[in-house]
Amino acid sequence: MKYDCIIIGGGLAGLTCAIKCSSEGLSTAVISCGASALHIASGSIDLLGYSSGRYLTGDLDTHLDQLIKRKKNHPYAKIGKKCIWESLEFFRQILSKERLNLFSMDKKNHFHITSLGILKPAYLSQRSIFNGRLLDSYKLKKGLVLLNFRGYRDYYPGLAMNQLKKNPLFRDIPLKTGLIELPHYTKTARNMLEFRSIDLARVFEDETYLSKIAEDIRTGAGDADVVTLPDFIGIHNYEKLHARLEEMTGKSIIEIPNLPPSIPGMRIEHALKTSYASHGGEFSSGDRVTGCSMSRGMVEYITTENYSDTRLSAKCYILAAGSFFSGGLKSGYNLIHEPIFNLKVAGGSDRTKWASDQFFSRGSHPFMEFGVETGTDLHPFGADAKKIKNLYCAGAILSGYNPVMEGSGGGVAISTGYKAALEVIKKIKKSSLE
Amino acid sequence: METDVIIIGGGATGTGIARDLSLRGVRSILVEKDDIASGTTGRNHGLLHSGARYAVKDIDSAVECARENRILKKIARHCIEETGGLFVTLPEDDPSYQDRLMDGCSNAGIKAVEISCKDALAIEPRLNSSILSAIKVPDGTIDPFRLSSANMLSAMENGGKFITHAAVGSIIMKGGAVSGIECVSAKEGRFSIHANIIINAAGIWSQEICSLAGIKLKMLPSKGSMLIVDYRINRTVVNRCRVPSDGDIVVPGDTVSLIGTTSRSIEYNGIDDLRVDDDEIDILIRNGEKLIPDITRSRALRAYAGVRPLLAVPGNTAGRDISRGIVLIDHEERDGLKGLVTIVGGKLMTYRLMAEMASDLVTGKIGVSKKCLTARIPLPGSERLESLKKNLKLFPGISKSVIGSAMYRHGYRASKILKNDKKNYRQICECEMVTEGEIGYAMKSLNTGNITDLRRRTRIGMGPCQGALCTYRCAGLLNEMGHTTPGESLRMMEEFLEERWKGVRPVLWGDGLRESEFTYWIYQGLFGLGNIKNDNDGSSDEI
Ligand SMILES: Cc1cc2nc3c(=O)[nH]c(=O)nc-3n(C[C@H](O)[C@H](O)[C@H](O)COP(=O)(O)OP(=O)(O)OC[C@H]3O[C@@H](n4cnc5c(N)ncnc54)[C@H](O)[C@@H]3O)c2cc1C
Numbered sequence: 001m002k003y004d005c006i007i008i009g010g011g012l013a014g015l016t017c018a019i020k021c022s023s024e025g026l027s028t029a030v031i032s033c034g035a036s037a038l039h040i041a042s043g044s045i046d047l048l049g050y051s052s053g054r055y056l057t058g059d060l061d062t063h064l065d066q067l068i069k070r071k072k073n074h075p076y077a078k079i080g081k082k083c084i085w086e087s088l089e090f091f092r093q094i095l096s097k098e099r100l101n102l103f104s105m106d107k108k109n110h111f112h113i114t115s116l117g118i119l120k121p122a123y124l125s126q127r128s129i130f131n132g133r134l135l136d137s138y139k140l141k142k143g144l145v146l147l148n149f150r151g152y153r154d155y156y157p158g159l160a161m162n163q164l165k166k167n168p169l170f171r172d173i174p175l176k177t178g179l180i181e182l183p184h185y186t187k188t189a190r191n192m193l194e195f196r197s198i199d200l201a202r203v204f205e206d207e208t209y210l211s212k213i214a215e216d217i218r219t220g221a222g223d224a225d226v227v228t229l230p231d232f233i234g235i236h237n238y239e240k241l242h243a244r245l246e247e248m249t250g251k252s253i254i255e256i257p258n259l260p261p262s263i264p265g266m267r268i269e270h271a272l273k274t275s276y277a278s279h280g281g282e283f284s285s286g287d288r289v290t291g292c293s294m295s296r297g298m299v300e301y302i303t304t305e306n307y308s309d310t311r312l313s314a315k316c317y318i319l320a321a322g323s324f325f326s327g328g329l330k331s332g333y334n335l336i337h338e339p340i341f342n343l344k345v346a347g348g349s350d351r352t353k354w355a356s357d358q359f360f361s362r363g364s365h366p367f368m369e370f371g372v373e374t375g376t377d378l379h380p381f382g383a384d385a386k387k388i389k390n391l392y393c394a395g396a397i398l399s400g401y402n403p404v405m406e407g408s409g410g411g412v413a414i415s416t417g418y419k420a421a422l423e424v425i426k427k428i429k430k431s432s433l434e
Numbered sequence: 435m436e437t438d439v440i441i442i443g444g445g446a447t448g449t450g451i452a453r454d455l456s457l458r459g460v461r462s463i464l465v466e467k468d469d470i471a472s473g474t475t476g477r478n479h480g481l482l483h484s485g486a487r488y489a490v491k492d493i494d495s496a497v498e499c500a501r502e503n504r505i506l507k508k509i510a511r512h513c514i515e516e517t518g519g520l521f522v523t524l525p526e527d528d529p530s531y532q533d534r535l536m537d538g539c540s541n542a543g544i545k546a547v548e549i550s551c552k553d554a555l556a557i558e559p560r561l562n563s564s565i566l567s568a569i570k571v572p573d574g575t576i577d578p579f580r581l582s583s584a585n586m587l588s589a590m591e592n593g594g595k596f597i598t599h600a601a602v603g604s605i606i607m608k609g610g611a612v613s614g615i616e617c618v619s620a621k622e623g624r625f626s627i628h629a630n631i632i633i634n635a636a637g638i639w640s641q642e643i644c645s646l647a648g649i650k651l652k653m654l655p656s657k658g659s660m661l662i663v664d665y666r667i668n669r670t671v672v673n674r675c676r677v678p679s680d681g682d683i684v685v686p687g688d689t690v691s692l693i694g695t696t697s698r699s700i701e702y703n704g705i706d707d708l709r710v711d712d713d714e715i716d717i718l719i720r721n722g723e724k725l726i727p728d729i730t731r732s733r734a735l736r737a738y739a740g741v742r743p744l745l746a747v748p749g750n751t752a753g754r755d756i757s758r759g760i761v762l763i764d765h766e767e768r769d770g771l772k773g774l775v776t777i778v779g780g781k782l783m784t785y786r787l788m789a790e791m792a793s794d795l796v797t798g799k800i801g802v803s804k805k806c807l808t809a810r811i812p813l814p815g816s817e818r819l820e821s822l823k824k825n826l827k828l829f830p831g832i833s834k835s836v837i838g839s840a841m842y843r844h845g846y847r848a849s850k851i852l853k854n855d856k857k858n859y860r861q862i863c864e865c866e867m868v869t870e871g872e873i874g875y876a877m878k879s880l881n882t883g884n885i886t887d888l889r890r891r892t893r894i895g896m897g898p899c900q901g902a903l904c905t906y907r908c909a910g911l912l913n914e915m916g917h918t919t920p921g922e923s924l925r926m927m928e929e930f931l932e933e934r935w936k937g938v939r940p941v942l943w944g945d946g947l948r949e950s951e952f953t954y955w956i957y958q959g960l961f962g963l964g965n966i967k968n969d970n971d972g973s974s975d976e977i
């Protein structure tokens with residue numbers, strides 16, 4: 001079986017790339033072995049949130065210019081500003097078609113509340129996390145109440161409230177916390193008090209409980225007009241549920257992203273997968289790419305765990321297997337490596353230099369910037385230090401940026417995934433002309 | 435505050451003394467600068483020596499160990515695992531050491547049996563198969579946290595008082611005698627306690643305590659580093675049959691195994707900032723692999739170091755060659771200062787004997803005639819064997835492993851945790867199966883101040899994920915239960931993750947690196963823990 005392109009890794013980068021490729025008519029396959037980083041991410045898309053530990057406010061276009069000038073090896077510098085904005089617009093449109101709208105504050109960062117009550121900058125968010133109206137409700141200085149479900153062990157609004165109180169922005173807003181009851185959920189033999197966010201998201205999706213929850217929210221909120229909840233408001237028909245809850249309660253409802261699994265992240269994943277399928281793309285989940293065969297400096301075929309004797313081949317390959325967390329990068333005792341193609345990585349063989357002495361070090365950790373080295377065309381270098389011309393890399397597997405410190409994880413994944421797709425499309429169209 | 439005896443230091447020795455005195459009806463207050471078992475007591479192998487390790491070089495210690503080994507198996511059984519131990523000779527080792535070891539053991543009264551290599555491999559299947567000989571000894575393991583906690587609990591139940599997170603800053607003296615101490619704590623500020631007797635059980639810090647009283651005591655700090663792998667790869671304690679040296683022992687414990695240890699003398703002023711050197715990791719791994727070749731296939735979980743509390747004896751300088759013997763000093767006799775007693779040296783597993791010796795001396799001084807009872811009365815938790823079967827029947831619907839973990843850690847006292855309320859069984863730390871009920875019990879009854887203390891009482895955050903999820907849960911829960919303010923919870927969360935990081939950082943490769951990336955994403959990326967400053971100083975104003 002020969003495809004136009006095979007994408008290894010079905011996270012944010014791989015899926016963005018796959019949708020772009022398949023929507024341009026390329027025959028596309030994604031092979032992905034496990035849950036991607038979307039299952040733990042906040043569900044907001046960061047573009048560039050911080051510089052030297054400070055929030056970036058103001059025009060992001062200018063901030064991007066500065067970053068690109070300063071850091072030549074940054075993925076953003078490699079793909080350029082035009083492509084970054086174009087990719088985000090593309091991304092927004094595909095999600096919007098799947099009824100998952102993302103909001104931004106023009107080309108600026110907005111801020112959302114984390115479960116510790118700390119503010120976090122982001123560029124794109126779902127309607128329950130940021131939308132224009134919410135900003136107004138903060139400014140209205142009516143009350144805000146942080147609700148939780150009694151017995152839910154993954155969220156503690158008391159901590160968040162205390163931190164918000166210290167923030168000058170919230171100084172004049174009356175804040176309180178409250179508890180509401182879990183719906184009487186009978187479909188489980190498990191201890192309900194050990195529910196994870198995913199179990200509760202399912203409860204929300206079962207609309208039987210919605211009016212009861214709405215009732216509890218209204219009572220719990222009292223006269224406050226903004227309510228925060230942990231991030232459970234469904235995965236599949238979230239926008240509708242959120243709108244209905246707001247309507248039924250008459251309150252603005254904000255979600256606060258929580259410990260994994262991340263419901264907002266899963267919404268994005270669901271929307272991306274649906275979009276990809278609607279373009280006819282193939283998705284093979286639960287299978288791991290284990291090895292490759294190289295011929296004349298190019299990838300000839302790859303093999304997977306489940307079909308070890310089948311040679312999967314394509315005109316182009318995209319490696320979007322994530323960082324250490326997802327297994328795209330591996331570390332040995334004194335070695336950082338990329339396990340499928342043995343690509344050249346920026347890492348270093350002295351493990352004593354991989355991390356800082358303090359976990360919350362101001363300078364973060366060097367290992368966060370480790371990854372595959374590429375040229376501006378996103379081609380990586382093989383063991384012989386030569387570019388592999390039919391392989392591209394995208395997303396968290398790339399080197400040269402620190403997604404946490406810069407607040408750039410989602411932005412890099414989407415824009416490099418998109419850029420890789422453009423390169424592939426260009427190449428395949430050219431070769432078919434020839 | 436006023437009492438009969440002040441005990442400085444809450445290690446095994448100090449908590450053991452508190453228990454001993456309380457059982458004799460003597461009033462005492464123990465002062466500890468951090469938490470119980472936060473010093474050397476919490477930083478060793480947890481080996482319940484049979485005595486064999488010392489049988490060749492230090493017969494006195496060997497005899498002490500052998501005797502205490504038998505006593506502890508009776509009074510502290512919920513803190514002990516009778517794993518048994520092996521001494522194995524590798525091809526590169528001097529084969530004659532084996533005979534010397536057998537002789538030493540027989541002199542010290544230790545039950546050592548030569549067994550065939552085949553039998554040794556049957557007992558310990560992952561052992562290096564090229565061993566030349568093997569000796570079986572009654573080594574075991576002992577959990578130092580559980581042990582100290584049980585001693586504290588027993589003392590408290592008999593009227594003993596404990597003040598943790600308070601450091602002794604000075605010793606009050608009156609006319610050639612001590613009359614009390616002054617302490618500093620973050621919570622209470624400065625305060626003083628009066629008593630005519632002070633027992634210095636500050637381990638390696640004893641030198642500092644003595645100098646507060648103007649007395650010279652010279653300790654020889656010798657650092658030992660250890661490495662934990664995330665899999666219980668061996669069943670028994672595996673020792674190398676040679677003169678004790680770096681990396682020659684592998685000890686199983688809970689769900690992990692531990693490679694020990696190195697020995698490096700360090701400066702006295704370095705004892706509060708212990709670091710595992712990178713080459714120590716190499717040494718431990720290289721030598722650990724010689725005993726159990728598979729050991730490095732498991733993920734390295736943590737590395738940490740402790741300092742042996744050894745007293746300088748003129749002429750001796752190297753860590754391993756000094757006697758590990760117990761030293762009891764009556765400073766009235768030695769220095770003419772009435773009321774001060776120092777007890778140092780020894781081992782974790784000779785803590786009871788050390789406590790008995792110090793308590794005997796002190797009760798003699800204050801005219802209490804009651805004899806030591808600690809060799810006979812079991813510790814709280816070891817009173818009776820708790821029955822898993824019975825508990826499973828009493829608490830239907832609660833998983834066997836959850837009940838089992840509570841019993842494993844708290845022995846007979848698990849009955850204080852097991853209650854028929856589902857909320858009680860919510861697992862807060864899933865790796866170690868620590869429930870809300872257990873946390874509540876520890877906070878209420880075991881003198882627990884923060885999440886790190888709680889780890890010592892319950893094993894929270896000690897499993898494979900090293901606190902990735904449970905740190906936040908625990909911080910939130912402590913606030914919800916009313917034990918902390920939200921601000922304190924946030925600070926504890928950060929401190930706990932930094933404390934975990936100290937042990938993870940030296941072994942950061944493979945899955946450990948992956949796990950750390952995850953934890954970093956959660957606390958820094960998702961929660962923004964490092965952003966607090968920005969919010970509080972108003973730099974988010976423009977938002
Ligand atoms: C906890 C957390 C919070 C985050 N929060 C935010 C946030 O708030 N905002 C933001 O913008 N970004 C955030 N990010 C960052 C962002 O989510 C990631 O950078 C981005 O999702 C990475 O996408 P990716 O597609 O490159 O990799 P991944 O999402 O890691 O996906 C890689 C995929 O490849 C698969 N794979 C790996 N190896 C193989 C193989 N050999 N064969 C087949 N499949 C393989 C994996 O199973 C996985 O599904 C967060 C990340 C984390 C971890």
Ligand SMILES: Cc1cc2nc3c(=O)[nH]c(=O)nc-3n(C[C@H](O)[C@H](O)[C@H](O)COP(=O)(O)OP(=O)(O)OC[C@H]3O[C@@H](n4cnc5c(N)ncnc54)[C@H](O)[C@@H]3O)c2cc1C
Pocket residue numbers: 442443444445446447448465466467468469470471472473474475476477478479480481482483600601602603635636637638639656657658659695739740741742743778779780781782783784
């Ligand atoms: C690497 C290594 C491995 C070991 N392995 C074993 C083993 O396997 N088996 C075994 O039996 N023994 C072992 N030991 C020995 C054993 O750990 C120690 O002998 C024992 O823990 C000492 O206990 P302690 O209570 O005397 O001292 P510590 O536990 O150090 O207690 C002293 C306490 O005093 C406190 N303190 C200090 N200054 C002040 C102050 N100013 N005010 C208030 N409090 C203060 C400290 O915080 C500390 O908690 C090992 C030791 C090392 C270093």
